[in-house]
Amino acid sequence: MKIRESGMPEQDMWETFFDPHAILVTxxxxxxxxDVAEFGCGYGTFTFPAAQIIKGTIFAIDIEPELxxxxxxxxxxQHLNNINPVLRDFMADGSGLPDESMxxxxxxxxxxxxxxxxxxxEAWRILKKGGLAGIIHWNHDPSxxxxxxxxxxxxxxxxxxxxxxxxxxxxxxxxxxxxxxxxTFMK
Ligand SMILES: C[S@@+](CC[C@H](N)C(=O)[O-])C[C@H]1O[C@@H](n2cnc3c(N)ncnc32)[C@H](O)[C@@H]1O
Numbered sequence: 477m478k479i480r481e482s483g484m485p486e487q488d489m490w491e492t493f494f495d496p497h498a499i500l501v502t503x504x505x506x507x508x509x510x511d512v513a514e515f516g517c518g519y520g521t522f523t524f525p526a527a528q529i530i531k532g533t534i535f536a537i538d539i540e541p542e543l544x545x546x547x548x549x550x551x552x553x554q555h556l557n558n559i560n561p562v563l564r565d566f567m568a569d570g571s572g573l574p575d576e577s578m579x580x581x582x583x584x585x586x587x588x589x590x591x592x593x594x595x596x597x598e599a600w601r602i603l604k605k606g607g608l609a610g611i612i613h614w615n616h617d618p619s620x621x622x623x624x625x626x627x628x629x630x631x632x633x634x635x636x637x638x639x640x641x642x643x644x645x646x647x648x649x650x651x652x653x654x655x656x657x658x659x660t661f662m663k
Contacts, residue, residue, distance in 0.1 A: 477567055478539050479516075479589035481624040487519045493622065493655055497525040502650055503610040503658050505529050505580055513537065513573055513602055514582040515566055515595060520547040520559075522584055527556045532579070537562040537571060567594065573602045581609045587635055588613070588624040596642035603663040609644060611635050612658045620655045632657050 484490045500522065505512070510532035517523045517536035520543075527534050536559060538544050544563045551559035564572060567589070581599040589595065599609050614623030616631045623629055630638075636647055636659065644661035652658045 477565065479567065479586065480628065481588060482516065482586070484518055485622060487521075490519060490622075491521055494521065494652070496522045497529070499612060499652055499656075499658065500526055500529055500610075502652065503612070504608050504648075504660050505610070507531060510579045511535070511577060512580040512582065513571055513578045513599075514584070515571070515599070516584070516586045517547055517561070518543060518585075520550060522582060523547060523559060524550070524554070524556065526582070527551070527559045530558070530580075533558045533560050535560050535562055535571070535573060535578075537564050537566050539563070539565045566598065567591075570598050571602055575601055576604045578602045579604060579607045581607070583609060583611045585613060585623075587611060587630050587638070588628045592630070592635075592638045593642065596638055596644070600642050600644065600663060605663055607663050609639065609661045609663070610658065611639070611660070612652060612656050615655055615657055617655075623655075632659060635659050 509530040512534040523536045544561045548561040639661045646662040650658040
């Protein structure tokens with residue numbers, strides 16, 4: 477099932493809210509990163525910059541057929557053969573990726589879902605030991621131009637608690653101005 481309040485404004489507006497390449501580098505993605513799983517790729521805002529940074533494949537998972545076909549079409553046009561768009565409900569069916577197969581898992585603007593423990597457990601399962609989980613989310617601030625309602629919007633402390641309960645360690649926290657925070661954890 478689609479997670480609550482997971483709609484986005486038009487792509488042009490959505491993409492004014494971030495500097496995706498800078499965010500990915502800040503959150504530890506590099507040319508040494510091999511395979512990546514992205515939970516909820518949306519328009520591919522972070523998928524395309526990630527594909528250009530890493531040396532392996534990015535598995536870009538989303539439940540929306542139009543978004544998956546849009547990301548696939550754009551990847552073909554740009555000859556980015558290392559983007560693998562995956563149409564899948566990751567809450568109902570998991571990622572479908574093997575245990576301990578990924579170097580990095582992206583949880584971007586997604587942890588306002590009902591049951592974050594389920595997604596963090598799946599992220600833990602597919603990450604290699606020493607792999608990174610990167611989280612970004614909207615600041616818990618009513619003046620942000622978008623974002624889920626404050627009642628369900630996670631604070632950095634919530635993400636820290638959930639990730640530590642899922643056995644992640646080594647948290648590092650970042651201020652991703654103007655509207656977001658980021659946290660990385662290690663498996
Ligand atoms: C708020 S958007 C964030 C998109 C992207 N991570 C970004 O930050 O630009 C959330 C995305 O998650 C997808 N999504 C929601 N529930 C899902 C589910 N159960 N399985 C797979 N994708 C899901 C939505 O279709 C949407 O594209």
